[in-house]
Amino acid sequence: MGFIALTQEHCSCGQSEGHFDFLEKLQLVAEKQGDQMKSWMFEKLNSAAAVTMLLTFLASCAPESKDLPTYQNQSTTETSAIVGGVNATLDYQKANGIVGLTILMEDKFGQQGTATCTGTLIARNIVLTAAHCIAEDGIKAIAVIFATDDSKVTKDEVRYAVDGTIHQDFLKGVDQSSNTDTTAWNDLAILKLSADAPVEFKTARLPASINDVNLLPKSKVTLSGFGITNAVVRRVVKDKKGNQRILELPSSGSGVLRKIDGILVKQMSADKKEIILDQSKSKGACHGDSGGPAFVQTADGSTMQVGVTSRGTNKLGNCDESAIYTNVAAHLPWIAETSAKLVAKSTATQVATK
Numbered sequence: 001m002g003f004i005a006l007t008q009e010h011c012s013c014g015q016s017e018g019h020f021d022f023l024e025k026l027q028l029v030a031e032k033q034g035d036q037m038k039s040w041m042f043e044k045l046n047s048a049a050a051v052t053m054l055l056t057f058l059a060s061c062a063p064e065s066k067d068l069p070t071y072q073n074q075s076t077t078e079t080s081a082i083v084g085g086v087n088a089t090l091d092y093q094k095a096n097g098i099v100g101l102t103i104l105m106e107d108k109f110g111q112q113g114t115a116t117c118t119g120t121l122i123a124r125n126i127v128l129t130a131a132h133c134i135a136e137d138g139i140k141a142i143a144v145i146f147a148t149d150d151s152k153v154t155k156d157e158v159r160y161a162v163d164g165t166i167h168q169d170f171l172k173g174v175d176q177s178s179n180t181d182t183t184a185w186n187d188l189a190i191l192k193l194s195a196d197a198p199v200e201f202k203t204a205r206l207p208a209s210i211n212d213v214n215l216l217p218k219s220k221v222t223l224s225g226f227g228i229t230n231a232v233v234r235r236v237v238k239d240k241k242g243n244q245r246i247l248e249l250p251s252s253g254s255g256v257l258r259k260i261d262g263i264l265v266k267q268m269s270a271d272k273k274e275i276i277l278d279q280s281k282s283k284g285a286c287h288g289d290s291g292g293p294a295f296v297q298t299a300d301g302s303t304m305q306v307g308v309t310s311r312g313t314n315k316l317g318n319c320d321e322s323a324i325y326t327n328v329a330a331h332l333p334w335i336a337e338t339s340a341k342l343v344a345k346s347t348a349t350q351v352a353t354k
Contacts (some may be wrong), residue, residue: 002196004132004133027104045146048055082223083231083282085245094201095293096303097121097122101119104139117291129191131171131185135166143160164190185311190335207306217267220261223295227253227286232318246316260284265277272327275306277322279312280320286312294306294325307326
């Protein structure tokens with residue numbers, strides 16, 4: 001399951017007193033952009049089967065219970081967070097270019113809500129995240145948060161996505177018959193921001209080539225994200241008639257940046273496109289951490305981003321088995337080319353409007 005976090009059913013909650021209400025501004029951005037979001041986001045999925053798979057694996061708006069045989073076919077939306085870690089400092093966030101994504105969504109009935117994902121700043125106005133965070137119809141606008149707590153945000157700590165691209169091979173070859181734990185999702189997206197990031201934020205360091213990343217089993221990585229803090233979000237229970245049901249458990253912690261060190265690599269996928277991490281101790285990435293980074297420490301002591309959070313392997317959506325990260329090094333040409341195209345497109349648009 002993808003690690004998105006649906007934080008509220010309706011977009012009605014404000015920020016703490018004294019802080020900028022970016023949700024209100026997000027509504028205004030959505031109204032201004034209108035259908036423009038669709039024009040750049042949804043060049044997207046490769047087939048009807050891919051659409052079905054995406055809706056199957058993305059999260060749920062926390063129904064109270066579902067019949068076990070049909071639960072995994074629910075076409076609802078999910079989220080994720082770092083479990084077992086510690087709150088990240090603002091200095092850590094700035095040094096590594098980590099950002100939060102608050103995604104305003106609207107369903108077919110006109111009900112609005114927000115979802116949480118994570119991303120990294122890879123250029124002054126470019127963010128790297130997961131494709132599944134922005135690959136759903138109904139997305140109205142995306143706020144990019146340059147703060148460690150999305151309930152305590154100032155006006156200067158928010159930017160808005162004005163353009164973006166989903167990897168052209170996202171979910172290619174993935175369908176109901178494939179093993180989604182071993183078939184690469186190519187789960188990447190690039191967002192172009194409305195303005196440059198705050199000057200004190202550095203960009204995440206990416207590998208220079210695919211040869212820079214050789215993660216052997218039991219290698220250790222550091223994960224970071226704005227996701228929830230509990231690894232178990234659903235349990236199978238029996239009702240009074242003995243029928244199996246899915247029980248939704250309360251989640252907490254989404255919207256606050258956290259980090260955890262020492263997560264073990266289980267293996268790289270055979271095609272080197274994905275990194276599989278061990279979360280059997282109920283520590284690591286979870287809902288809301290989607291799109292967030294996996295870092296390694298380099299020989300000079302600095303951090304390098306090697307992965308982007310994609311999904312977990314537990315079919316209930318719990319975060320206590322394995323986590324799958326997209327290998328950044330395997331997609332360096334796409335990241336560079338896509339970023340350049342978005343910047344060039346923005347520049348051309350600005351020239352045309354002068």
